[in-house]
Amino acid sequence: MNNIATSIHDVPYGLKWYLYIVSFLPYIWRMNQNMNKWLYHDHPIQAWNALKYLFLALGPICYIIYNESHIKGFKYAYYTFKSIGTTYKLFWDMYFDWGLFRGTRKDNRFLRDEMKFTPTFYYVCMFLDLIGLYFWAFVIMFYSVTESGDLAIDSLEFYSNVMWITWLELIVAAIRRTIWIMIRFENEYFSNFEQFRDVVTIPPLKAD
Amino acid sequence: MKNAVILAFFSGASFVQLFMISIFLTVIVGQLDDTSYFIDEFYSLDSLFRLLFALSFLTFASGICIMVWKQHDINYIHLMQVEYKDRMNHFQLWKISTITFFIFTSFVVVSLEEMAVIHNKEAYWLNRFEGDHELNDAGKKAASTYKKIVGIFMTVLLIILWIQPTKYIYKRVRYSTIRAFWNVIIAPFGSVKFKAYILAEIMTDCIIPLEDVGKTLTHVFYGNWNANLVN
Numbered sequence: 001m002n003n004i005a006t007s008i009h010d011v012p013y014g015l016k017w018y019l020y021i022v023s024f025l026p027y028i029w030r031m032n033q034n035m036n037k038w039l040y041h042d043h044p045i046q047a048w049n050a051l052k053y054l055f056l057a058l059g060p061i062c063y064i065i066y067n068e069s070h071i072k073g074f075k076y077a078y079y080t081f082k083s084i085g086t087t088y089k090l091f092w093d094m095y096f097d098w099g100l101f102r103g104t105r106k107d108n109r110f111l112r113d114e115m116k117f118t119p120t121f122y123y124v125c126m127f128l129d130l131i132g133l134y135f136w137a138f139v140i141m142f143y144s145v146t147e148s149g150d151l152a153i154d155s156l157e158f159y160s161n162v163m164w165i166t167w168l169e170l171i172v173a174a175i176r177r178t179i180w181i182m183i184r185f186e187n188e189y190f191s192n193f194e195q196f197r198d199v200v201t202i203p204p205l206k207a208d
Numbered sequence: 209m210k211n212a213v214i215l216a217f218f219s220g221a222s223f224v225q226l227f228m229i230s231i232f233l234t235v236i237v238g239q240l241d242d243t244s245y246f247i248d249e250f251y252s253l254d255s256l257f258r259l260l261f262a263l264s265f266l267t268f269a270s271g272i273c274i275m276v277w278k279q280h281d282i283n284y285i286h287l288m289q290v291e292y293k294d295r296m297n298h299f300q301l302w303k304i305s306t307i308t309f310f311i312f313t314s315f316v317v318v319s320l321e322e323m324a325v326i327h328n329k330e331a332y333w334l335n336r337f338e339g340d341h342e343l344n345d346a347g348k349k350a351a352s353t354y355k356k357i358v359g360i361f362m363t364v365l366l367i368i369l370w371i372q373p374t375k376y377i378y379k380r381v382r383y384s385t386i387r388a389f390w391n392v393i394i395a396p397f398g399s400v401k402f403k404a405y406i407l408a409e410i411m412t413d414c415i416i417p418l419e420d421v422g423k424t425l426t427h428v429f430y431g432n433w434n435a436n437l438v439n
Contacts, residue, residue, distance in 0.1 A: 012430055018422040026411040026418070032395035033408055041400075056412075116280040163254050166416060170262060173413040178269040181406065182276055188402070189282045196402040197289070205283040 020064045027057035043195060045096075052092055055085035086133050093129055093180060099187040100126070114190045117183075125179045132176025139165055211299040218306040225313035232320050249351050250323045255423035256362050257316055262417040263369070264308035266410075271301035288403050294380045304377075311365070319358065326350045352431030359427030366421075 011019070031053035038046040059081035066074035094100045100122065102112045111122050142165050187193075192200050275298040277284045285295045326347055370382055384403075391404040392411065398404075411418075 012426055015422050015426045019419055022418040022422065023415060026408070026415060029392050029395055030408045030412055033392070033400045033405060036395055036398075036400050053412075116282060163251050166254075167258065170258060170416045171265070173416070174262070174265050174269060177410060177413045178273060180409075182273050184406075184409075185273070185277060185284055185287055186280070186282055188287050194405070196400075196405065197287075202283050202286050204281045205278060205285070 020060075020067075023060040023064070024057040027053045027060075031057065037194070041195065046194075049092065049096075052085065052088045055081050055088060059085055082136065086136070090130060090133050093133075094126060096193065097180070097187065098122075098183045099191055099193070112187075112190075116186050116189070122183070125183055128179055129176060132172050132179075135169065135172045135176075139169055142168075211303050214303050215299070215306050218303075218310040222306065222310045222313045225310070225317050229313065229316055229320065232317070232324075249327070250319060253319050253355065253358065255420040256358055256427065257312060257319075259362065259366075259417055259420040259424060260308060260312040260315065262414070262420070264305050264312055267301050267308065268305035271298035271305060274298040274301065288406075289401060290384065290403070291380075294384060296378065296381055300378070308369075315358070319354075322354050323351070326354070355427045356431045359424050362424050363428060 031050045034046040034050035034053065037043045038050060059078050062074045062077040062081060065071070066078060095102075099112050101110055103109045104113055108115075108119065111119055115122070188196070189202055274284060274296070278298070285292060369377065371386065373379075385407070388401070388403045388407045391398045391401065392408045395404070395408070
């Protein structure tokens with residue numbers, strides 16, 4: 001098992017840069033969408049959403065610079081951007097994407113007035129979202145207890161091939177995203193916050 | 209009914225293969241003199257396995273979402289702004305998911321068997337009695353060739369699943385997803401629809417599968433993606 005743990009510098013040159021680029025490219029794509037909504041469709045709150053993706057993209061970019069230059073400051077910058085970006089994302093997920101913390105009654109203060117699912121479901125999903133978003137912190141912890149821990153802390157966090165951790169990361173990310181989409185659609189059914197459509201009211205599925 | 213039969217067949221077949229994999233790993237691999245190189249070689253294929261697994265898992269999860277939205281009368285067809293005739297139900301998604309999962313388990317079984325055959329050939333070992341177990345050139349070549357073949361197989365499979373132009377495998381849905389992906393890439397200039405927004409959000413969680421695509425293509429050209437491995 002130890003033989004397979006390697007640094008990013010051991011992979012072919014083209015693949016190395018491909019791995020570097022895909023570690024932040026999806027965040028840039030998403031940031032572009034927000035900029036588009038902000039600048040062309042006059043939706044100023046999207047500027048704050050774009051800022052979130054900027055933080056999330058800057059994390060991997062700092063890590064790439066650290067990997068190439070070994071300047072410790074960029075490693076700390078990675079942890080800083082990653083932490084800020086994740087906390088920002090958690091807030092955005094719950095408040096804007098899911099429309100939670102907007103309840104007007106005493107019993108639904110942390111939820112919202114219009115809901116399709118049971119309150120327990122939302123609370124469980126909020127907890128799972130928290131775990132899923134901060135899973136990268138668990139991953140660093142897992143690396144530190146594996147045999148290749150010493151190597152991992154300095155050069156492997158993103159690109160290690162320690163198999164079970166990567167599989168676990170993928171599964172956790174997929175489950176979190178499934179939950180996120182489920183409630184995102186449900187919230188979109190009630191509100192048109194990001195103005196993706198001209199028609200505000202949506203017909204029920206059975207009537208469509 | 210037809211979907212249910214396909215679902216039952218492929219999920220049953222996948223579970224049989226999972227059972228075979230567990231037997232293989234516990235019994236047969238245990239018979240090898242030194243498993244470390246075998247395990248390393250096998251694990252180097254995990255980017256290919258994972259790509260198939262991710263496809264299967266995401267399709268299955270989409271099916272669950274659609275089932276839940278249907279139960280709660282959430283009009284996902286209207287929200288996604290797709291034509292009514294282009295919609296997919298959860299059974300159709302689960303059918304694709306189970307078929308992909310079956311390909312994934314078959315692939316693991318075949319790779320296990322192939323790697324065991326390569327590593328079990330006594331002629332492939334050097335310094336066997338001094339405890340320094342390593343594949344010789346013939347063994348390295350055989351392992352590398354197998355990985356190249358698997359990489360090509362995976363590339364062709366992805367093309368068949370996504371961009372082949374025939375009407376099979378839900379052409380309209382596939383092409384609609386590709387168009388949405390194009391809109392994600394050209395986001396600074398194109399219009400941002402809800403479909404493209406959701407796809408871009410999913411992409412932010414798909415960094416590992418995106419890495420696996422690169423590793424798969426590297427397998428095709430180099431026979432491996434990791435210089436630290438034996439070949």
